[in-house]
Amino acid sequence: MAKKVKLSEMTDMFKGMDILSLEGVTIEGDIEIDLSGLGGGFDPMLAAILGQESAVLAQHFGRLAGMFGYPVGMGAPAASAPAAPAISPALAAPKLRDLIPAKFDVANIAEWTTQIQEVPIGNTSADGGTRGKQVMLGGEKALPFYFDAPMPNRNQVTIDVFDMRIGLAKSVKENYDEVMDSPGEWAKKNVDKFNADMITIHLISTDPLVKDTSAKDAAKTVEEVLQAVDVPIAIGGSGNPQKDPEVLAKAAEVSEGERCLLASASLNLDYSKIAEAALKYDHDVLSWTQLDMNAQKELNRKLMKQCNVPRDRIIMDPTTAALGYGLDYAYTNMERIRLAALMGDEELTFPMSSGTTNAWGARESWMVSSPLGQDSDWGPREYRGPIWEIVTGLSLAIAGNDLFMMMHPTSVAVLKHITQTLFGMVEAEPVDIASWIGAEV
Amino acid sequence: MKINSPLEAYKYLPQTNCGECGEPTCMAFASKLIDRSGKTENCPPLIKEKKYAKKLAELDRLLAPEIRQVTIGVGERAANIGGDDVLYRHKLTFFNKTKMFFDVSDNMEEAALIERVKKIADFKKFYVGRNLLLDGVAIKAASNDPAKFAAAVKKVAEIGLPMIFCSFNPAVLKAGLEAAKDKNPLLYAANKDNWKEVGELALEYKVPVVVSAFNDLDALKTLAKTFAEAGIKDIVLDPGTYPTGKGLKNTFTNFLKIRRAGIMGDTEIAYPIMALPLTAWMAGIADPVSASYWETVMASVFTIRYGDIMILHSLEPYATLPEVHLAETIYTDPRTPVSVDGGMYKVGNPDKDSPVFFTTNFALTYYTVESDISANGIVCWLLAVDTDGIGVEASVAGGQLTSAKVKDAFEKAGFDLKTDTNHNTLIIPGLSARLQGDLEDTLGAKVKVGPMDSGRIPGWIEKNWPPK
Ligand code: SF4
DSSP states (O other), X not given: OOOEEEXXXXXXXXTTSSOOTTTTOXXXXXXXXXXXXXXXXXXXXXXXXXXXXXXXXXXXXXXXXXXXXXXXXXXXXXXXXXXXXXXXXXXXXXSOOSOOOOOOOOOOOTTOOOOOOOEEEOOOGGGTOOOSOOEEEXXXXXXXXXXXXXOSSOOEEEEEEESSOOOOOHHHHTTTGGXXXXXXXXXXXXXXXXXXXXXXXXXXXXXXXXXXXXXXXXXXXXXXXXXXXXXXXEEEOOSOTTTHHHHHHHHHHHTTTSOOEEEEEOTTSOHXXXXXXXXXXXXXXXXXXXXXXXXXXXXXXXXXXXXXXXXXXXXXXXXXXXXXXXXXXXXXXXXHHHHHHHTTOTTSOSOBEEOGGGGGGSHHHHOSSOSSTTSOOOOOHHHHHHHHHHHHHHHHHHHTOOXXXXXXXXXXXXXXXXXXXXXXXXXXXXXXXXXXXXXXX | OOOOSHHHHHTTSOOOOOOTTSSSSHHHHHHHXXXXXXXXXXXXXXXXXXXXXXXXXXXXXXXXXXXXXXXXSOSTTOEEEEOOOOSXXXXXXXXXXXXXXXXXXXXXXXXXXXXXXXXXXXXXXXXXXXXXXXXXXEEEXXXXXHHHHHXXXXXXXXXXXXXXXXXXXXHXXXXXXXXXXXXOOEEEEEOTTTHHHHHHHXXXXXXXXXXXXXXXXXXXXXXXXXXXXTXXXXXXXXXXXXXXXXXXXXXXXXXXXXXXXXXXXXXXXXXXXXXXXXXXXXXXXXXXXXXXXXXXXXXXXXXXXXXXXXXXXXXXXXHHHHHHXXXXXXXXXXXXXXXXXXXXXXXXXXXXXXXXXXXXXXXXXXXXXXXXXXXXXXXXXXXXXXXXXXXXXXXXXXXXXXXXXXHHHHHHHTOOXXXXXXXXXXXXXXXXXXXXXXXXXXHOSEEEEOOSSGGGHHHHHHHHOSOO
């Protein structure tokens, strides 16, 4: 299967399509890439773990190939000759003589009458900002990926950056260790190497119990990130309800006109101050509540009615709990919110965002082995963590979530691949599944 | 279910309020029937007395779930699938967790075969007071040889897990059925070529059967209808599971359409659905970790959207752990309370020298901490602080867990660190470390910050207890 493809052919194919993978990969001249020589194609795991240039390339091209049907491993069935079923006439049946024909038919859901608000993040020069592109969230008229109505905008992934060195699960840290002292470099790596649609800068050092960095100094970090990358950004506080409004207001000021996502307004802090900054300096507001649909309605209502935040500037974070640690609540909360919105609840018709990184709080994602003696072996943790983040995010994607705040590059690659597959933008060589019983695996 | 109010069910009950069902009134029993926590067989008069026979039959018909429930295997580990009444879990709950069957092949070496089946049977993952398990074995007739298949079936059957027989060859399936009499395996599958013979086997051996038509819902419904008319009740649907690209998207759409039609009342297609995430291994993904990841991704999609039973390949813990947890997530009854009662709990028989921990009253958090402590033989006091059923990290962030709340919880529980312990010390969750200073002031006690994860409490205790 040693297929060769020229880079120029690939870039031609991708023209006008939503592909960012080639950004940041500088290749001089028109080199030929031997796709089969890069370790077997769709291989985000190896790529992320090795963190090497060639492996990262393999990841990119593997993903591209998967999308466009290039036979880089993916797409070519490992077919064994399908054995035609041998039907012995002796078994011919008296009770089952003829097929009774039936037609399948099912209606669309009539109650889904209301469209989710479209909310853009990031201003390009056309809107007075300096971002290289805008990200568009929302616009759905049905549950995600459903046949009732096409989904207008694909899911987006924003990768976390912190304004100081923090403790991370080992397999996450490996990817960021050398950039953790520089938020700008960190952001760059997320975009260039890990295909981030957006960056989230968490200003956690502003917490009085951490470093108590001043709002002014924190704002410098925001400027640094805005200069380092040209994707839209989200700005997060430290989670300290007394200080966050001040920190976010200052950050909003220095990033005026960029249409960042301010994270977050919540009921237990001065949300009006954050809303005010968003309006004054041209930003969006993340409306964060804790697994409570009614609280979410209340906060959205306050943002709209009390603070006059326009509908196209509100995104909701109804809280993400990790797989095994409350994902059932988080999943159903989002599904209920989205269904209520589709059926016309105007206080909930907003795109949703998930702190998918929370999956790393699950011990299964980072602990060396089970603390309980009776459990079956948990196997290597390096492989457990990313899939925990993927399954947590994917579940919420199906429940209605639009934007994912994530950490592990492999998780990002796989989550994008599956959500874009269900979205319908991934082409792959058809696989003949008829022979699955005899196929070698 | 064709009815949805207790009043409608009440009409068919004896209305004597005799109490034999354990409920004070027939009306109370009727509401249990409606929320599906009770069954008609729990009302002895209704079952025993001839005069109610007609009402019983009618009531059973009205209460039958929209999606047929099918049982595979026998005995303790028999697998029930289907039985759902709703499209979204919050509308009631989903019934019968998605069942995970793992593949073996009839051309495997005997030792390898037995080892793999044992691994499937022995898998255990502790979760909130119970073990999550894998459900069964799918035996693939890769040899297409009836004798070889029968030999493999015999060996697998000895372990006692439910089985799926996988072959499109009726002669092979028949050999398997002969080798495992009365084990109630699921036959995979009847398709457009072999349906007469496979259908006849399902009737003769009284076993459940899969009807299979890849990406063709008319053909699938035709097969299901034909079988139903011939008297086959236990049918499972296989619309095909494509692993990549548009094929996977179409598969997703097919699952949605089938289940929606079934719940909306199209009884001819109201059967459990089978997903085959193991086709991920046919997509030419060379790296096994990536292939396994993709299989888990497919399994996740179809656990959430209406797969009732699936055949999988990877037995790596990084595949099975998220898969069993997601099935538990989606099928957990959302009506069960989110929280435990606030208060002081004893783990073992604690005394004045035992350590004192606190956690939140979020049920999941509480049970995780409790099992970590008790499984490691640590005797202690464990205070559940009422945080409105929110976990530690989130409740610290959201303001539901504060030093005042902790103090309040101690007072309500009537537990005084100064007099009820000799050490006047509280160990707090690592995720609430920021409350340490506040708590020392509010409680007037020593406050030690425990580990971030309760799984590390045993190691922590070893180093830090008793306090110096
Ligand atoms: S056993 Fe039957 S008849 Fe007696 S109270 Fe219960 S429901 Fe009514």
